Amino acid sequence: MIDPDVFDLDFEGHLKRVAELTDDVLIPAEAEMVETGAVPEHVMEALARGGLFGISIPRALGGLQWNMTQQVRMTMEFTRASCVYRSRFASVIGLCSQAILDHGTEEQCKRMLPGMAAGELITAFALTEPGAGSDAGSLTTTARRGKDGGWVIDGHKRYITNAHWADELVVFARTGSSREGAGGVSAFLVPRRSRGLETRPATRMNGHAEAPVAEITFTSVEVDDSALLGDRLGGGFPAALRGINHARLHVAATCVGQATRILEETAEHLLGRDQFGAPLADLGAVQADLGECFAELEAARALTVAAAEDFDTGSIPRHRIAAAKLFSTEMASRVADRCVQLLGGEGIVGDHPVPRMWRDVRALRIYEGSSPIHERNLGRAVVRQVRSDGTLPDTYRVTGRQTV
Ligand SMILES: Cc1cc2nc3c(=O)[nH]c(=O)nc-3n(C[C@H](O)[C@H](O)[C@H](O)COP(=O)(O)OP(=O)(O)OC[C@H]3O[C@@H](n4cnc5c(N)ncnc54)[C@H](O)[C@@H]3O)c2cc1C
Structure with missing residues (x-):
């Protein structure tokens, strides 16, 4: 349940x-999460x-109703912590709630969304299959009419x-209707406890463990x-x-949060680690690396906020969202990789958070559309x-193309 006083806070509060x-x-x-292998219940x-x-x-359905710009700003804040926390509720706030909100019936919205907002009704989004990943449209799970009405579902989902x-x-x-x-x-x-429905968690994860x-x-x-x-x-x-589309923008914001923490933690380490008689942070080559990371991080932040502001004007700028998702996820991996290098042995050995985050952010280039799929789709667009008209997708141009 959401603490009642949270509803009285304005967004900045x-x-x-x-x-x-x-x-x-x-x-x-x-540390407790890593030790126990699960997100702690508290x-x-x-x-x-x-x-x-x-x-x-x-708000009418029990939530806080922040707009997309506010949601990405908030995501950038809580994803300074492990992005594994976010993945425990991402399927609720982005993928499922928005599909239900915009495409569900009034009855479905009233039945599902208040519990989801309170964190009491957890939902998962089951699209991907063994034979249908990037090409999700080729899925083969079927739903056929039952003898006495209703539907009968057969198939297999993964990841x-x-x-x-x-x-x-x-x-x-x-x-098969059309x-x-x-x-x-x-x-x-579909209730998870339905008869005939079985779930099996992956036995091994490389990142998001x-x-x-x-x-x-x-x-x-x-x-x-x-x-x-x-x-x-x-x-x-x-x-x-x-x-x-909602989730892609949240993933872009997550990468900004992750890269922020990675860079802060790394700079902190470099200030405290002396080699050649001075802190590593004083070396020009090290500062150049940090500067490049910072510039890329700020570019991802600006792109993500700009796409969110567009979203809030009413239409979904799907190409700009895809660009933000592509750039930010690649940025987070690049920043994490450079920072692991700057940590030296500590980037590989021991409990420093940066190498764990380096493994975690890798997955973000694969889900919600892999980077090569976004490159292909953006190029096609x-x-x-x-x-068609000489302009770019989701263009910022204020005039049409000038014909000569
Ligand atoms: C941690 C995690 C969480 C996930 N959560 C969910 C979830 O909640 N719900 C859900 O439905 N799915 C989920 N997925 C699945 C995810 O969406 C898929 O992994 C993703 O769509 C890629 O599909 P695939 O893994 O089958 O890769 P494949 O489709 O086999 O593709 C493999 C690689 O081939 C390349 N490739 C494929 N097609 C093209 C192309 N046309 N052009 C260029 N390159 C191409 C890309 O590099 C791609 O990464 C999750 C995945 C992970 C790893």
Whole structure:
């Protein structure tokens, strides 16, 4: 449950509360998380009480309703702590809640969103399959009509964040009602404890180790008619993209938070480590590395905030969001890699947080669209748009193309 007084805070007040939570609870609990191999329960409770599950959900449905610019600023703050914490509630605030909010029925919104905002109803977003990763439109999980109405789901999903802890899953399945590809896919709200539904967490993770993704198998899982998201057949992909675009911008913000902490921790180390008779931080070559990291970090911050501000004007600037996701995730890996180098042996041996974060941020270049997929899609969009009217996608130009 969100602490009642959080609802009385204005955005800057809540941001300050979240910054304090990050410094006083989240960062200090990282050692316990690594030691036990799981996000501690008291941290999950603190996240829920602090309102983190509810930042994107309307006040009328129990959330805090911060706009996208505010959400990314807040994300940049709490992701100075391990991004594993975020992955325990990311599927609620971005992927699932936004798909339900914009594509669900009024009944589904009222049934799901207040519990999600409070951190009491955990959801997972089940799109990826063994044969359908980057090419998600080729998924083969099916939902067919049951003998007595309702739907029967069969199939296999993998790499699903929070599936093992979730109360409900947003499942994308082929209803075969219309075209092949993405057009014949619908979304369903499926209780995780349904008969015939099994989840198995990954036994080994390289990065994000304390929040393993899971596989899900569906063997004739029966759900009733009210499970169809939005009451509309074939509407699965628009709903998925609504959640995914939201989540991509949050991932971009996460990379800014992670790189901020990585750079601060590294500079701190360099100030305290003397070699050749002086702190490493005084060496010109080391400062050049730090300067380059800082410039890249600030470019990612500016791009992410600009995309969020666009989002808040009403339309979803999907190309600019993809650019922010691509640039920020690559930036975080570059910054982390340089900082591991600057730490020397401590970047590989021992408990310094930077090498752990270096492993964690690697995954961010793979989910919510891998970097090569974003490069390909952005390149295609540039060619398509220039061919059509001579401008760039989501262009900032205030006039049309000048024809000669
Ligand atoms: C930690 C983690 C959490 C995840 N959470 C979720 C979740 O909650 N829900 C969910 O549904 N999914 C989730 N995923 C799945 C994620 O979205 C997929 O891993 C991603 O879409 C890539 O699919 P794939 O792993 O099958 O890679 P593949 O599709 O096999 O692609 C492998 C690589 O090939 C390259 N590639 C593929 N196609 C192209 C192309 N057309 N052009 C150029 N290069 C290409 C890219 O480099 C890509 O990274 C998660 C994954 C991870 C690692």
